[in-house]
Amino acid sequence: xxxxxxxxxxxxxxxxxxxxxxxxxxxxVGFDKKGKLYEGASVMLSFQTGRSSMSEVIEAxxxxxxxxxxALEARTSHDLASGQLRVVVxxxxxxxxxxxxxxxxxxxxxxxxxxxVYLTVSEPSAKQxxxxxxxxxxxDIGTYxxxxxxxxxxxxxxxxxxxxxxxxxxxxxxxxxxxxxxSMRDDKPIIExxxxxxxxxxxxxxxxxxxxxxxILASEYNVGLKNITVSRDDVAPLLIKxxxxxxxxxxxxxxxxxxxxxxSQKPVPHFRVTVKIKAEILEMSEKMKPITQxxxxxxERAIEKQMKKEVEKLLNKLKAxxxxxxxxxxxxDHSVRGLQLTDKQWYKLxxxxxxxxxxxxxxxxxxxxx
Amino acid sequence: MMKTPRERILxxxxxxxxxxxxxxIGLGIVGVQRVIFVEARQDAWIxxxxxxxxxxxxVFVIYKTLTLTEHDNIFSLxxxxxxxxxxxxxxxxxxxxxxxxYTSILLGYVEMAITWMYPDFPLWGAALILIVLTVYAxxxxxxxxxxxxxxxxFFMTIWIAIAAFQPLKYAEWIHLLPILEATPKxxxxxxxxxxxxxxxxxxxxxxxxxxxxxxxxxxxAQLGVLLTTFLVATVTVIAIAFFSxxxxxxxxxxxxxxxxxxxxxxIERFEYVIIPLWLLVILPNLLMFMWAMTRGGKALFHIKxxxxxxxxxxxxxxxxxxxxxRATINEFIDQVGWYGFWLSFVYPFILYVFVRIxxxxxxxAK
Numbered sequence: 001x002x003x004x005x006x007x008x009x010x011x012x013x014x015x016x017x018x019x020x021x022x023x024x025x026x027x028x029v030g031f032d033k034k035g036k037l038y039e040g041a042s043v044m045l046s047f048q049t050g051r052s053s054m055s056e057v058i059e060a061x062x063x064x065x066x067x068x069x070x071a072l073e074a075r076t077s078h079d080l081a082s083g084q085l086r087v088v089v090x091x092x093x094x095x096x097x098x099x100x101x102x103x104x105x106x107x108x109x110x111x112x113x114x115x116x117v118y119l120t121v122s123e124p125s126a127k128q129x130x131x132x133x134x135x136x137x138x139x140d141i142g143t144y145x146x147x148x149x150x151x152x153x154x155x156x157x158x159x160x161x162x163x164x165x166x167x168x169x170x171x172x173x174x175x176x177x178x179x180x181x182x183s184m185r186d187d188k189p190i191i192e193x194x195x196x197x198x199x200x201x202x203x204x205x206x207x208x209x210x211x212x213x214x215x216i217l218a219s220e221y222n223v224g225l226k227n228i229t230v231s232r233d234d235v236a237p238l239l240i241k242x243x244x245x246x247x248x249x250x251x252x253x254x255x256x257x258x259x260x261x262x263x264s265q266k267p268v269p270h271f272r273v274t275v276k277i278k279a280e281i282l283e284m285s286e287k288m289k290p291i292t293q294x295x296x297x298x299x300e301r302a303i304e305k306q307m308k309k310e311v312e313k314l315l316n317k318l319k320a321x322x323x324x325x326x327x328x329x330x331x332x333d334h335s336v337r338g339l340q341l342t343d344k345q346w347y348k349l350x351x352x353x354x355x356x357x358x359x360x361x362x363x364x365x366x367x368x369x370x
Numbered sequence: 371m372m373k374t375p376r377e378r379i380l381x382x383x384x385x386x387x388x389x390x391x392x393x394x395i396g397l398g399i400v401g402v403q404r405v406i407f408v409e410a411r412q413d414a415w416i417x418x419x420x421x422x423x424x425x426x427x428x429v430f431v432i433y434k435t436l437t438l439t440e441h442d443n444i445f446s447l448x449x450x451x452x453x454x455x456x457x458x459x460x461x462x463x464x465x466x467x468x469x470x471x472y473t474s475i476l477l478g479y480v481e482m483a484i485t486w487m488y489p490d491f492p493l494w495g496a497a498l499i500l501i502v503l504t505v506y507a508x509x510x511x512x513x514x515x516x517x518x519x520x521x522x523x524f525f526m527t528i529w530i531a532i533a534a535f536q537p538l539k540y541a542e543w544i545h546l547l548p549i550l551e552a553t554p555k556x557x558x559x560x561x562x563x564x565x566x567x568x569x570x571x572x573x574x575x576x577x578x579x580x581x582x583x584x585x586x587x588x589x590x591a592q593l594g595v596l597l598t599t600f601l602v603a604t605v606t607v608i609a610i611a612f613f614s615x616x617x618x619x620x621x622x623x624x625x626x627x628x629x630x631x632x633x634x635x636x637i638e639r640f641e642y643v644i645i646p647l648w649l650l651v652i653l654p655n656l657l658m659f660m661w662a663m664t665r666g667g668k669a670l671f672h673i674k675x676x677x678x679x680x681x682x683x684x685x686x687x688x689x690x691x692x693x694x695x696r697a698t699i700n701e702f703i704d705q706v707g708w709y710g711f712w713l714s715f716v717y718p719f720i721l722y723v724f725v726r727i728x729x730x731x732x733x734x735a736k
Contacts, residue, residue, distance in 0.1 A: 172617075334412075
């Protein structure tokens with residue numbers, strides 16, 4: 001049976017070899033729309049024997065989708081490999097006019113691309129972001145963008161940036177995707193906003209401090225800082241000094257729990273949102289009286305009031321954009337028996353939907369001082 | 371009636387658990403979720419459970435049939451019930467089913483490996499490798515090797531079930547609601563579509579004579595089925611929560627796609643471990659079906675199993691290279707599922723009744 005093993009070894013030679021030095025490893029790609037054509041740029045990382053790796057940006061103009069691969073291959077001596085692709089940037093115009101689903105579809109189809117690729121929208125063209133030379137001490141822009149998004153996902157108010165989450169929300173009836181929104185500051189890509197979508201089309205942005213609420217409403221989290229400015233009147237009994245109008249509080253949310261319930265469907269869908277936040281105080285702009293049970297209650301009430309106001313404002317903003325990143329529609333669809341909701345029906349209902357917000361904040365700790 | 375196998379090549383009853391379970395878990399579980407979901411929507415997992423219940427019943431009936439007479443495999447049972455000519459045709463049909471099942475598993479696996487890992491590898495080459503592997507194993511090993519392989523691969527692959535829980539990070543449980551929305555017709559279709567995945571327990575008809583402690587076969591077979599039902603139901607629930615409904619509708623290998631989000635510190639893409647490993651999962655299936663085929667061939671033509679092995683290996687290679695495209699392979703697999711459904715889910719009940727009648731007729735004639 002020795003010949004059998006030999007035969008198998010020979011057969012395994014049929015697979016195309018991949019030599020590391022000849023590979024151009026793509027870590028990020030960007031797509032833009034220019035007139036009728038599409039522009040694509042990608043960061044290619046190549047390894048050299050002896051020297052350390054280097055990155056290079058290659059560009060091409062072409063029709064959409066996979067056609068780029070050929071056009072890009074023509075501009076490099078390396079074999080392009082997309083197995084390490086980390087970030088895909090879509091120019092704002094492209095996302096706004098065309099929608100990006102067609103392009104994410106080709107990412108999904110390719111088995112070599114993971115589901116955890118980050119998608120983003122960028123304010124100037126994607127090309128500009130990709131070509132940016134400022135990426136701190138990280139060798140290539142692709143890895144920089146990847147770490148930037150990852151860091152923000154973990155600690156800040158950014159939510160849902162992976163290919164899987166985007167496609168999931170896109171397909172879900174009554175739920176719209178959100179993505180990080182890259183903007184350039186001093187030629188360096190940073191994240192200040194979150195891009196909202198209707199279907200796969202970009203419709204607008206919200207600031208990171210607003211997207212904090214989308215995050216805690218859409219699902220449950222347990223890290224992240226939140227800066228809240230409450231009015232002085234609400235916390236007056238606690239304060240020692242009597243000047244100024246606002247009091248700034250930074251809380252660290254330890255755990256959030258949310259519950260969204262459909263109370264009634266007629267005449268308009270009526271939801272009740274309950275969010276429970278367990279938090280600790282990190283910073284306060286003013287000195288306060290010693291912490292007692294009653295004082296904490298007052299503080300909690302003030303934060304709840306302010307948060308409720310901000311959530312309601314955000315929900316109105318989302319309704320104005322006609323986008324539902326929190327997924328009220330999904331809850332509606334799955335709470336009502338025998339209903340085949342379509343996106344179109346949902347947007348109509350969503351417009352008049354009534355949403356009650358109930359915030360419950362409990363402060364667990366106040367740091368090392370009172 | 372075939373002569374009883376010698377003591378030396380008998381297996382212990384507990385191995386039936388692994389044989390039955392491994393035969394059921396094959397390629398289907400990689401992508402079954404979509405297929406059931408399309409029919410029964412969020413109630414797909416209920417369809418799986420119903421399907422499992424039915425299998426428990428079928429296994430019971432198969433066991434009853436086997437103990438009813440002194441004929442202890444399907445081929446001799448057929449000759450007993452239908453006589454020489456009709457029995458020969460019935461046996462031929464069973465062998466054709468085994469051939470189809472073998473080829474469909476082979477093609478399904480090869481196609482998956484090509485799509486995910488080796489797009490430029492020829493289909494015939496991959497098919498050949500697997501067929502040569504089957505022949506190599508069976509030529510030297512025989513039935514005891516099949517049992518040994520299922521025992522080993524079970525422990526080498528069961529840990530994958532743990533990794534399947536990682537996608538739960540992205541789960542949205544609301545997708546499972548409202549429960550029991552599917553109409554009876556949708557549910558029936560769902561049960562039917564589960565069949566292909568859960569097929570395999572019908573090999574009981576063949577392996578029964580090879581088990582040492584006959585009275586414990588039934589218990590272990592039922593346990594094997596129970597584990598399968600549990601696993602399939604679990605991956606179905608996870609997939610429904612992980613994907614959005616329309617997304618699941620278009621995902622071919624849902625289980626594999628779910629592994630795309632499994633992150634290990636030392637390996638970037640987990641599916642690339644799973645796919646080669648899956649060869650271990652389907653190996654008992656390939657071996658078992660090929661062995662069952664040769665067993666049938668022996669009953670049909672009275673030729674030594676050793677020689678039948680080469681004949682059937684050649685036949686399955688020919689069948690395999692007839693298929694090139696995903697679409698045709700898919701239809702073929704569906705067809706096998708349909709055929710297998712009748713043979714394993716419905717036919718045992720009919721056969722049982724026939725055997726009973728025949729036995730009664732014989733008894734009253736005496």
